[in-house]
Every structure is written in C-alpha cells, then in structure tokens.
Amino acid sequence: MNLGTRKLFDRAFTALGFGSIAIMAMMLLVVLAPIVSKGISAIVFRSTVEHRKMIYSEFHRGDRVSLEKEIAASDAARRPLYEMLSGFEAELSHMDEDKQQEYKAKYDQLRTALRALLGPLPGDSEPALTRFKYGQNRWDKAEEKLHDLLYEKQWDYSNPDIAAKEYYVSRAVGFEGTSLVRLFPYVEKNIDTMLLPEWTFYWGFITDSSVDSHIFGGIWPEIQGTFFLAIGAMLFAFPLGVIAAVYFTEYAREGFITSLLRSANSTLAGVPSIVFGLFGLAFFINTLKVSESKSVLAGSLTLAIMILPTIIRAAEEAILAVPKTYREASLGLGSTKWNTIVTVILPAALPGILTGGVISLGRAAGETAPIIFTAAVSVGSAIGLADVFSSPTPALSWNIYNLASEHEAAAEIRHVQYGMVLALISIVLMLNLSAIILRARISKKLKG
C-alpha cells in the first residue's frame, strides 16, 4: 500500500469516526430535546387563575390580596356567562316536553364542558374530588377545552372500508334559535379575562406533593421515594460489594469454587430486572417477611441484589488495577495484609470503586421492574424516614409508567409524566456527573 492510499484510508476512517459520533450526538438531541422541553413545560407554563386558586387553597402559597383581585376580575367576566345559563334554564322550563328532552342532553354536555374549563358552575353541589374543584390550571389545556366546548366531536362511519373518521360540529348550531346561542362567541371572546393566563415558574412541581393523584401538584413524593430506594440499595450493596471484591481479589484461592462464584456473579449481572422484582417479592416479603407487604426496605434490598454484581465487578477491576508495587511497599514495611488492604489498596482503588458505585446508584434510581412488586405505589404522600421499614413509596420510574399507561386521566396530565421523566433523567445525569467529578478529584489527589 503506497503512501497516498494509506493517507486516503486514514482520512476516510477519521471522517467515518467523526460522522458516527456526530450522528450519535444528533440522535441524543432528537431523543432528549422533546423530553426536556415537555418536561420543562411542567414547571414553566402559562397558568390560569384556577391554578393560583388551587395553589392558595391546597398549599397555602400566594398573595391573598392580589388573588382576591384576580378572582373578582375573572368572576366579573364569568357573571354574564352564568346569567346566560340561568336565562336558558328559565327558557327551557317554558318549552314543551319534546323540545325540553332535545335540549336537555345537549345542555348537560355543554355544562360538563364548561366545568372542565371554569370549575364548578353556580348551583353545582360541592365536588367530592379535588380535581373537580378547580377549572383548567394550564392555559395550553384551557385552549383545548375551549375547542371541546365550541365543537362537538363526532365520528363518520359512512364508509365501512376505512376506519371511522372524526369530525367536529359547532355546538352553537345545536342551540340555534335559543338565547344560549350568544354564549359561544362570548366565551371565545372573553376566555382570557375569565382565566387570566400568565407565565408562571412553578417550582412547587419539584417540592409539592401531588393533589388527587397527580391531577394537580408536584412530584416530591416520587423524587424522595427514588432517593430513598436508591440510597437504601447502596447502603446494602456498596459495602457488601466492596467486601466481596476484596475477597475475590485478595483472599480467594484460584480454584473451582472461586471460578464458580465469579461466573455466578457474572450471571447475576445478566438476569432481567423483572426477575429480581419477583424474587424480591417471593424472598424478602413472602419468605423473610422483612415487612408486612411492599416497603422501601424490601425494594432497597431487591435493588441491592440487582446492582451488587456491577459493584463487585467494578471494585474488583479497580483493586486489580492498583499497582503491585504498592502492595509490596506496604508489606515490605511490616504491614499486615489487612492493613495493606485498608490503608493502601482501597484508597488507591477508590476512584474506580466509587465510579462503579455511583453508576449503580443511577441504575437503582432508574429501575422500574424490581420495585413494582416490592416497594412502589402509584399514589401516595412522601413518607418519613422512620417509615421506610414498613411503608411503600411512590417512585419516579414506576409513576412514569403508571401515568403513561394506567392512570385514569393519563391524557390530561402528560406534562406531569414528562416532568417526572425530566426529573429522573436529571437525577441520573447528576449522579453520573458527580461520579466523574469525584473520580477526577480523587485521581488528581492520588497523582499529586
């Protein structure tokens, strides 16, 4: 191969390498950008006066005086609307039976749509669920609800060969000839003054507990639960893993048993996480009875078992990477084996051990399957530190799944789900970043 071809190959490979990295970075951007932007919309969004009412009465935050002013303004805008409703009801009572029947159904639908937008209407009884106590909290959602109010969704089944198609008809048409027909243009025109949207930075999304299963409020119980579970798992797995790694590298004699243990450890690393979940349920809860039923303790233990192989392997690699000369130096000075391990080998292996530990911590924070049966509940308040032995907890990973698939109002609270995703990603990234920084610092200290 002559010089020219060789250079050509070199350049081609450089381009290839650079290209693949660029593609990966772009893919990452494509994946992360929507998650981040949607997640941030859970915290930064245009909130309506209903949101501020909710925050004031559920979390006792906000300025009473300005809130009262806002409520007065929005009520003033709503009053003509309510008068239209009572006017129509009076009109309705004078109609004949058939007409009454015809309008009643449509009118009920209209009221439901209005409630979704503005909250309870005059004459409604006090709602039992918090979610019905307030109108639309978010302006982006309010705009959707406004559309639902103005147009009724219907389905076109006329062509049996294709799937039914949706189409919208104006509700105003249904009330043609009654006084209520004025309501629709009024709402469309005055929705701003009725809801008073303004940009909000809702930091409470991180620190508040949820209200009425995540319809309102924040995700603090989930964040706290995630920390409890991950840190609990580390408390069990980290010391155990380091001890096991020390045993493997320093004490175990190479032989059948050791290689068996080693391969068992590797196999454990490859077991699917759902299997750990079922194992945790069967072993920790049903057999050992560490708690009555699901608890943070049981979940932590399960996660610990899951991350143990990773920690052992990382620690083993780190210990093996400590130069043999340190060991010789220490032993040569009359140090015992144990002393050598504690004072020389482990400190030198610390960066590697910690990196493995923090990566495992991130994994424990993000895993869903092991905690489904052992620790996670979909709705709950933040538990105290004393309750970790007996109480289950909400956790980000599980609640993301729950909100995506099982929540009864999943479509209404996508922003909460994305907010949780963002929180989880941030936590894991932060942990990994801190691992990198920690490692760099200790390495620098060791290198001098």
Added chain:
Amino acid sequence: MELTAETLGISQKAGTAVRDIYLPPERKKISGGGTPHVSAKNFSIYYGEFEAVKKVNADILSKYVTAIIGPSGCGKSTFLRAINRMNDLIPNSHTTGALLFDGEDIYGKFTDEVLLRKKIGMVFQKPNPFPKSIFDNIAYGPRLHGIKDRKNLEGIVEKSLRKAALWDEVCDRLDKNALSLSGGQQQRLCVARTLAVEPEILLLDEPTSALDPKATAKIEDLIQELRGSYTIMIVTHNMQQASRVSDYTMFFYEGVLVEHAPTAQLFTNPKDSMTEDYITGRFS
C-alpha cells in the same frame, strides 16, 4: 579489615584494563559488625517444580554491604526477596533448607513474617511511594507499628529523611504528594520510608535501574552513608556499581551461588572461571 587491592594482596599489574575499573574506592572503617546476620544453609527456592535458587550456602555479614550480581533470571532477586519473605506473594513458591536471620529460621513455622519485614526492610526496583503526602509516606511504617503522637512522628520523619539525604530537598513541602517528586527523589523517599521503621537489614532490589546517572550517584552515596549502620544487600545489574558500593559480592548463575567473596577479590581475582567470564563481559 580494609578491603582494598593492597590489603587483599592483589597487584595492580595483575588486573587487566577491564578489571581496573572495578577496583573498589577508599572506604571508611566499620566498627563492630562482621558477624553472620543472615545465613543460608542448603537453601533452595522453588516456583512450583522449578528450582529458582539451588542449595545456597552463605553468610551475609552484618553492617557490611553485600552485592548480588548475575545474569537475568539467575535467581539473585528471588534470593533477596526470600530474606524478608516477599516471595510469599507468589503462589506455589516454597523453600527447602534453612535461611537464618540472627540464628532464627526465616521460614520457620512460628516466624511472624510481619515482624520479620519490620526488621528487614526492602527497597524495590521501581520507586514505589504511596499516592500520599511525603510525610504520610514516611510515617506509614511507624504508624503501623503504633506510633500515633504527631510530635514523635515528625521527629521520625525528619530523621529518616535526613538519613536518606532528602531532607534539604523536601523539608518545605512535606504535605505534597510523593508522586510529584522526581524518580531519584522518590527512590530516596522509599529508602527513608524503609529506614523509618528502623530495620536491621536493608534489601535493595536493583534500586537504581529506573534512575538516571545523577540520581544513581546519589543513591550510591546514600548506600555509603548507611554502610556501617545497617546490613545492606543490593541486587544490581551494573557490575561497576557492585564494585563501587559493596564490600562483598555474590555471583549467581542459573540459581547457583557460584562465588561469594570480598568485592575487590571477586572482581580482580575471581576463583571461578564462570565469574571471570561474566565480569569480563563474555556472557551476560
């Protein structure tokens, strides 16, 4: 007894030009010492089936410097490392015969190798300071052996560094990481670290092979300084170094101790033809 060409009755004329460079320099007299400190009696070391050191019989005299020379793989390092049981780290190694330290069997059933290593310190081929501060490196040994008092430790650190001729260079930065020192300084630090536990014997396993000539000269000067206070054994590939620093020299070949004699005699008038071939460079 002064070990020079004259006292050994070797005429300058007898030496060839090659041998002249091996003539030992003037040395200070040693008071006391000269008794067998380490004695090998039919001592063999095995790695599995392989006999790395074969039936060695030798007395290492206290307070003198003994050099061990020989081609690579001749067992000289193995023999040295056997003296403070560093070979224990190698799986499947075992010994036969006896190796006595002050009359007690180093490989005896009841010998505490930890205590033994405290008395027989070792400096290795590659400088191997711990990734700790200079102070902590020196204080490592004393701390291990129960000295906690800071004042006391400071005294030991200064004394050891002075003995290793390193004090003037590092006294203002004892809290700096030892790995920031130069290779030669690191090696002297390792010597100081070993001296800090007050050993009786100092084993040096090719201590200058990773160093430049200037640093090598400092280590050799240091050996001269320590000579007379400690029993020193040094394995070296450099025959000139052996002749410069040692009083006695052992020549190993394929695990066999071929010749063990006063340095001046071994280099100028070897008894064995193999020694002669080796020191005149006919094989290496």
